[in-house]
Amino acid sequence: MNISKQSLRPFILPIVLLVIMALLPLFNQSGFTLNVLINVVRWLIFALAFDLVAGHIGSVSLGQPIFYGIGAYLTAYLAGKLGLGWLGCMLVSAFFMALLALLAGLAFFRIRHVTFAIGTLGAAIVTQLVANSAEKLTGGALCTTGVPRPQLLLPFMESAIKISKPIQFYYLFLPFLILTLVVYLAVTKSRIGRAFTAVREDEVRASAVGIYPLRYKLVAFALSGALIGALGSWQAQYVTVICPSDMAQDITTSLLIMVFVGGAGRLSGVIIGGVIFSILPPFLQAVGSKYFQPAYQQILYGLILVGVMLYMPDGLDGLASRILRRFRGIRKEGV
Amino acid sequence: MENNDLILELDNIHSGYGEIEVLKDISLWAHRGQIVSILGANGAGKSTLLKTIFGIVQPTSGQVMYEGQDIGRVSTFEKLKRGIAYVPEGRSNFPAMTVQENLEMGAYSRSDKKQIQEDINNLCERFPILKLKRYTAAGNLSGGQQQMVEIAMGLMLKPRLMLIDEPTLGMAPILVTEVLNIIKEINASGTTILIVEQNAKRALEISDYAYVMELGKMRMQGSAEELGRNQEVIEAYLGER
Numbered sequence: 001m002n003i004s005k006q007s008l009r010p011f012i013l014p015i016v017l018l019v020i021m022a023l024l025p026l027f028n029q030s031g032f033t034l035n036v037l038i039n040v041v042r043w044l045i046f047a048l049a050f051d052l053v054a055g056h057i058g059s060v061s062l063g064q065p066i067f068y069g070i071g072a073y074l075t076a077y078l079a080g081k082l083g084l085g086w087l088g089c090m091l092v093s094a095f096f097m098a099l100l101a102l103l104a105g106l107a108f109f110r111i112r113h114v115t116f117a118i119g120t121l122g123a124a125i126v127t128q129l130v131a132n133s134a135e136k137l138t139g140g141a142l143c144t145t146g147v148p149r150p151q152l153l154l155p156f157m158e159s160a161i162k163i164s165k166p167i168q169f170y171y172l173f174l175p176f177l178i179l180t181l182v183v184y185l186a187v188t189k190s191r192i193g194r195a196f197t198a199v200r201e202d203e204v205r206a207s208a209v210g211i212y213p214l215r216y217k218l219v220a221f222a223l224s225g226a227l228i229g230a231l232g233s234w235q236a237q238y239v240t241v242i243c244p245s246d247m248a249q250d251i252t253t254s255l256l257i258m259v260f261v262g263g264a265g266r267l268s269g270v271i272i273g274g275v276i277f278s279i280l281p282p283f284l285q286a287v288g289s290k291y292f293q294p295a296y297q298q299i300l301y302g303l304i305l306v307g308v309m310l311y312m313p314d315g316l317d318g319l320a321s322r323i324l325r326r327f328r329g330i331r332k333e334g335v
Numbered sequence: 336m337e338n339n340d341l342i343l344e345l346d347n348i349h350s351g352y353g354e355i356e357v358l359k360d361i362s363l364w365a366h367r368g369q370i371v372s373i374l375g376a377n378g379a380g381k382s383t384l385l386k387t388i389f390g391i392v393q394p395t396s397g398q399v400m401y402e403g404q405d406i407g408r409v410s411t412f413e414k415l416k417r418g419i420a421y422v423p424e425g426r427s428n429f430p431a432m433t434v435q436e437n438l439e440m441g442a443y444s445r446s447d448k449k450q451i452q453e454d455i456n457n458l459c460e461r462f463p464i465l466k467l468k469r470y471t472a473a474g475n476l477s478g479g480q481q482q483m484v485e486i487a488m489g490l491m492l493k494p495r496l497m498l499i500d501e502p503t504l505g506m507a508p509i510l511v512t513e514v515l516n517i518i519k520e521i522n523a524s525g526t527t528i529l530i531v532e533q534n535a536k537r538a539l540e541i542s543d544y545a546y547v548m549e550l551g552k553m554r555m556q557g558s559a560e561e562l563g564r565n566q567e568v569i570e571a572y573l574g575e576r
């Protein structure tokens with residue numbers, strides 16, 4: 001057994017991904033490319049945060065867009081009304097969404113699996129309805145508009161620059177993906193990650209070795225909430241508009257597709273799923289929106305999800321590693 | 336026997352899940368060095384009893400005394416530290432993890448990394464099957480081998496009291512013998528054992544003392560010898576097998 005090779009393995013794919021993503025704009029800076037790349041970053045962060053709970057704890061929350069939406073609305077207020085800087089907005093949003101996740105977790109983790117999914121789905125629907133009808137607070141269906149764009153001031157700069165071009169947004173967004181990857185790896189490859197796995201596989205067994213299931217579920221949920229809250233905050237400042245539909249169910253559907261088709265609970269799976277399914281829609285649209293309306297996309301996603309659940313339970317990642325193993329010849333397990 | 340010989344004492348325990356009361360006025364004693372078995376039909380409350388002792392389920396009234404101290408309010412983590420190990424029923428290892436990783440999980444409450452590896456090595460010497468399958472995913476082992484892993488996970492804590500829930504469920508007779516012999520051996524090296532079994536005959540063979548439960552109540556108790564002479568009565572409580 002080659003230990004160093006083994007322990008380096010999880011870092012290969014994310015590093016390759018980041019290098020490609022960092023270099024791509026040097027070759028092609030078209031609006032389309034940047035749009036796709038920003039989309040990839042956004043969905044990867046979202047999917048990684050989603051997977052911390054769904055893949056590692058094994059509790060599928062259908063309400064994660066709530067943290068995104070509230071983080072975004074909060075930022076519209078903090079940046080627009082109080083003039084807080086972009087990073088401050090992200091941090092405050094992350095903090096409050098972690099707090100909200102803790103409280104929500106205390107309520108929702110009392111119920112299990114199916115009921116957990118349905119409970120969180122209900123919460124998402126209610127939150128979206130409230131956002132729709134609380135017009136004074138959110139602008140309702142007409143959305144909150146005019147969120148200020150970020151101003152970047154680094155130590156060596158004389159005056160702050162206003163971030164407004166896609167390329168600027170992209171390169172400021174990329175470090176957030178790096179941070180998310182680092183957090184994801186640091187948590188899941190550590191002692192905490194082992195505890196997550198234990199809780200997912202068997203709660204009673206986890207308790208038997210001294211792991212408190214609820215505690216670790218809350219840790220995962222809060223971390224996920226914080227990341228998604230910060231993402232919502234960033235996104236609000238990028239598009240300057242935040243609508244109730246930003247918390248809609250099609251976002252959760254996309255997350256389910258990315259994580260479960262890619263491979264839940266595995267970084268490589270989430271990356272594969274996240275990249276494929278965030279690149280696909282814009283390409284399909286470019287090919288011809290006449291043939292591929294959004295409604296069809298949802299139907300297609302539904303069918304893919306059912307197919308994968310039935311025939312490919314460990315996702316594309318599992319399929320890929322099975323094929324790789326066959327190529328290398330079946331190696332004996334180290335004894 | 337002297338009272339200070341008692342390692343575990345349950346006094347009038349009531350316990351259950353939310354509104355549902357499962358255990359009704361259960362009292363039980365285990366002396367240091369004994370193997371005590373708990374017999375009973377499906378749904379009698381045997382697993383709930385072990386969960387209550389370990390603290391996964393909280394008693395609504397009554398007292399759990401361990402080594403002379405009330406452990407009713409003590410966390411499960413602290414109980415592990417004090418030498419109580421719990422081996423749940425069913426396939427209760429982590430199937431995706433290797434045997435090595437499972438054993439490390441067994442020592443989750445410990446922080447002495449070096450000693451943990453040493454203990455794993457020792458266990459592998461003691462139980463060759465662990466050594467043979469050390470880097471295999473536990474889920475790929477046979478039922479009996481998995482049970483061995485589960486017991487070994489408990490042993491990672493060098494427990495003074497081990498709570499074992501139906502270790503032989505669904506096993507071929509020859510494997511049952513093997514697993515029970517190992518439990519006997521663990522007991523011989525100083526660990527008190529509280530074991531839940533449905534196979535009364537086999538359990539009584541290795542036990543010093545036994546309790547028979549029915550519908551959450553204690554129906555019978557006595558030395559293994561004594562109860563061994565009352566097989567038919569016990570079988571009646573155990574119901575259709």
Ligand SMILES: Nc1ncnc2c1ncn2[C@@H]1O[C@H](COP(=O)(O)OP(=O)(O)OP(=O)(O)O)[C@@H](O)[C@H]1O
Nearest residue numbers: 352355357375376377378379380381382383384424
């Ligand atoms: N998590 C739970 N929530 C609610 N009721 C439960 C729970 N676990 C067990 N029960 C109920 O408690 C009673 C006793 O269950 P328990 O598992 O303790 O029985 P047992 O004697 O271990 O049975 P078996 O031999 O089948 O393992 C049963 O009526 C069962 O339905």
Ligand SMILES: [Mg+2]
Nearest residue numbers: 381382383424
């Ligand atoms: Mg049971």
